[in-house]
Amino acid sequence: MFRYRTGANPAGRVIAMIADVMALILGLWILLYLLDANRANRLVQFVHDAATWLAGWSLHLFALDQAWAQVVVGYGLAAVVYLFVGHAIANRMGHRH
Template sequence: MSRRYGGNPAATIILIIADVTAVILILWIAFFLLDANTANDLVSWVHHAANWLSGWSRDMFNVKSDDWRTILNYGLPAVVYLMIGHAVAGRVNRS
């Protein structure tokens, strides 16, 4: 990843943070859709982290299907974090 931004360590760190954030949100979507056991420590941690990361967008969409509501309410922030993180990393690299 560091080669993508000319070895700029700040850009690499920003990319890693954006990617990890998106992975946590996407992992919660997968756990929810696959009906993972929320009593499991890993599933519980991912759920709490995803709730915190998506606090600004949760319940933005009120669709009747629980699956679609989860996909939209956690998927949107994942996409936003990726877009912003990659845009900021590109900008940092140009500085």
């Protein structure tokens, strides 16, 4: 699937994969929101709940007038931070000998 450059450290690979899954959930919610997915659907509800939990700290950092922009910025910021921090930690672990 994905190749992770974290050296031979399996813990680093796990951290990178977790960061990717978190960002994927957040990105999926942004896409579902923008496509106006049926919020009564269980899968949509699950993705929304998981994304809201993951992005709870970033959802209202900025007050934007458009709802779609609020979703993209709030959830997107969390996704970028998780990717950056998760991969930084994983790469740091991979360089330790």
